Amino acid sequence: MEFIQTIFANELFVAVLLSIIPLIFIIVYALVVLYTEMKVAAHIQDRVAYMRTGWHGVLQPIADMLKLLQKEDIIPAHADKLLFRMAPFIAFVGTYAAYAVLPFSSIFIGSNINLGAFFLVAVGSLVVVGILMAGWASNNKWSLFGGVRSAAQMISYEIPTALAIIIAVMITGSLNLQEVTKFQDGGIGNWVIFGGPLPWNQKLMVMPFTIITFFIMFVASIAEVNRTPFDLPEAESELVQGFNTEYSGMRFAMFYLSEYANLFTVSAVVVALFLGGWSSPFGSLMSGPVWGIFWFVAKAYIFVFIQIWVRWTLPRLRVDQLMYVSWKVLTPWLFFCLLAVGLILVI
């Protein structure tokens, strides 16, 4: 970021540039992940997906985007027009704002604030507002169901997410995501999931708890994104499309885009906190500012792939079971891990 600032002197211009770069990344990444989801789903289901648009269907995401762009914009008759129009954008803004603090590389982070992790949790709540608005404004009882369920779900799963972030922060000692990643630099042994760069006796004791924390955080982040097995808000079998039912065309595309962007965000957060962010697992081999971007995106993409894989394998949980899992399973385990890690670090 300082590097970019040396080229352009104008502060405002630099700020605008830094906010557009993640947007371009999201758009390109959305096309890639659309294709991935489609092909992974197809091969899990023992079929091949699109093969005709481009070689093995690589141009299909572009075709999908074009189709959505040219659709008629339908707003239901008695829908709350202002809220209906605003909802997709608020959901997207909630996701997009998180990109400001993701450390893509040692020299590139949108905004190097000292409260990066805290900012992430705070901004993730905006998506809830967007979904609630969508559910209410659609003037459709089923959408309302979906919106309310989603609000309950996302709020409950922010607790495990925040607790897991606290545990990672305790080990690394800073809420600043860039610092957290720098702390884990130097090879796979330094990653927080394996205990962080601590003396080996502390590390061995902390390691089981960090691994548990990592898994719990991953599960909680799947719930944050409303993916199966936690996709009750958009449960296609029950609520047609849940809060999405009345949305068509570009508005639907915005929700879709924000869901995929969210996929990457939560994977990236997990990677930055637990798996070393942009640092190379081999220490100094293949490391450097540009390699950093490659490692960061690749690691986050693996988790995106795992989320897609899980989606097409597992059935979905019912609403009360979902809440049970969050409040009575994940949170107590995380409290236990928090206590344990804290004790180990102090003793």
Place this chain on the structure above:
Amino acid sequence: MLQPPTLPTNYTVKHGHIKTSTGKTIRSEEMIVNMGPQHPSTHGVLRLEIVVDGEIIVDCIPHIGYLHRCFEKHCEHMTNYQQVIPYADRMDYCSAMTNEWAFALAAERLLKIEVPERVEYIRVIMAELQRIASHLIAVGTYGIDSGAFTPFLYTFIDREKILDLFEMTCGARLLYNYIWIGGLSHDLPPRFIDQAKEFVTYFRPRIKMLNDLLTYNEIFVKRTANVGVLPKEVAINYAVSGPQLRGSGVNWDLRRDDPYGVYHKLQWEPQIGKGEMGTVGDCWDRHIVRMREMEQSLNIIEQSLAVLPEGNVQAALPKRIRPEKDAEVYVRTEASRGELGYYIVSDGTASPFRVKARGPAFVNLSVLPEIARGSMIADLVLTAGSIDIVLGEVDR
């Protein structure tokens, strides 16, 4: 005249009042929602009118008739009993062979004719293959209802093999017009027996794979165990039949208890629900009964293929079948969904005077309001799915 069940016109939704900690009261009320005829998971055009209090269902009223095609009226205008067979196909379109066989049986009992042994064995093979195909649809769509999209694709791969067998024999994949009164329309082609044996060896491990993927999956068990419990007495009182009845622990299977065909000569066991994962009669029990019935059907097919006798399959019947005047018969068979019965009244002419089809799905669906009260909407979807209705049979 019987009125269809609806909410009384003066039904007022109940209001509740919740007192908050600051002393204000928030008004809450029940909602009347429609799980409409077009819905991804009501398995056809079924309309469920639900009164919900939050997520809990207070009452649920099914509205049917969206697929009524006047099957029974059509039968009265047929010029020949054989012409009814294609219509019988289309009632339960997921399980056409069993429909045809039930009607053919009824007409044969009316005319008091016996069919050759080979015909009986082939009919058993076809009906059991059809039972497997129908249960595969039930299991696949049940997976989709619970959110697992993949088992559906896997079950349809297996179903393709069965449909290939059918296509080889009679030319059709879904609606066959194969089992005629007095015999069959075509004999088995030369490759049928080998391909059927291949299918049996291919499909056995697939059942295990489906069980591993869906049936014993922790999330699926949590969704279906203790959900939609149908007690034994309620099931019997509502005249429920088929896997739904057996899932509630009642040991009743028409293939053994009211035998027809050659089932009494073969070794197989009806499968009963035992409440392994929850209560007896919950959705998981019905699901596992269907999975295990598929295995039993494989046994029946294997045994039948081994002892298949030679003979002629075309019947020597007159072109116009004329039963006696005022003869009537009711014949019931174990179709994929339960007791499928035909009641035929004849007036001595070549067309039936009255044909009444007792569709198992119609009767099985009637128990839905009883078992859905008090559960959540997500449970309602799974309960309705575990009843395994085909609207063609419900509405006829």
